[in-house]
Amino acid sequence: MNIAIPLEAKLQPTQARAQDTYELVLQTAGEMLCDMGFEQLTTNAICKRAGLTPPALYRYFPNKYAILKVLGDRLMTAQDDVVIAWLEAGGLTGATFEERLAKSIANQREMVAIAQRFPGGVAIGRALRAVPMLQELRFISRDMIADRFYSAVRPHFPAIPAVRLRAAMRMIVELGYAASEMVVEEPDREADIIIRETCLLFALYFEQLR
Amino acid sequence: MNIAIPLEAKLQPTQARAQDTYELVLQTAGEMLCDMGFEQLTTNAICKRAGLTPPALYRYFPNKYAILKVLGDRLMTAQDDVVIAWLEAGGLTGATFEERLAKSIANQREMVAIAQRFPGGVAIGRALRAVPMLQELRFISRDMIADRFYSAVRPHFPAIPAVRLRAAMRMIVELGYAASEMVVEEPDREADIIIRETCLLFALYFEQLR
């Protein structure tokens, strides 16, 4: 029953000046998201802060959700790229339990660091959960990563049925995101312990699947 | 840098008729949240659907966040009450691993069921994550439950330092919420497997703490 809101960029900027404007809108929106929530964010306010007039923004984005979508895509892609590289470098494998745990912790730390570096990362993370149409993007990204996890671990756990292993990987990836968001939302509250315990939790689970 | 928005109910209804109006607003808002997101929800729209005029609503709620706050409180309290009762009935204890796991699964199922029964539960859950001031309520509720978990398990794991055990319980509770929201958001996608695997994950972790 969600009303469809067009998200696609109207025009892709071609000239260099236009590319700058496009990026300026995104960067300004990201900065503003740090201060206010995505709910308070308006196109007019973005224009004002960026020193642009509304038609300049509307040339590239039909509404604020289109801006959030690009920001969300970029944040997720930044994280996805790192996770995929980590997986392909054998992130889930290791000679000992300790080694596998250490790799997992390093990866989880990196996820947190990426979200913290990203302008407005916290608010974008929230929007990805709360805005129905961004949520779909989040699920696509998560399922894609879960598939990669599945492919990576499938040969190691031949006894586990495919349906269960797939669902388990989806759960692991989702809870990994939740844990990193937990740290990003409250960075002063035992971030390191939370990360370690989360990874320990996951490592023990993988141990049992063997 | 969040702008403070007053959330407190202006007046508590005294007469029966007023109590009905108060509840009607909440129920209508809950229903509307099922259809649209909380971002699209407006006080005027609630009034229209409820067959009230705006001043009637404003008599009890200063803005839509105050309504969301009450709904969020009710949802969280409904879940908290069940978890606390479960804990006090020895939910985390059991003679065998299987027994402890089964208790955990029953509890997790109940959490999902409560959110699904609650009108607008999905959208309220999202709002609790995405709206900064509701988020604080969520943290308070979560920390309270985490404290209860801590008290319940403290005697069983005397070797674990307090800081670590507290953080671990906070993580467990947070990930438990995340897992139940995952099921609520996508109820058709292997809900049962997700619940079982989540509880298995937690149970293995508790096993290792011994």
Add this chain to the structure above:
DNA sequence: TGTACATCAGTGAACGCGCGTTCACTGATGTAC
């Protein structure tokens, strides 16, 4: 290499809508004697 023209990029100003909110009022309920 310069000029003419087409296309791209952004401006200034304004619009209509609907959101949050309030004012002055009427009607309903409770209570003191």
Add this chain to the structure above:
DNA sequence: TGTACATCAGTGAACGCGCGTTCACTGATGTAC
């Protein structure tokens, strides 16, 4: 037990603001010959 009065509850109508959006236009960039 009835009446007068105070308080509670909700209405009708309207307000100002700012949001999303658009129109007609000027200026900048690219390109064909």
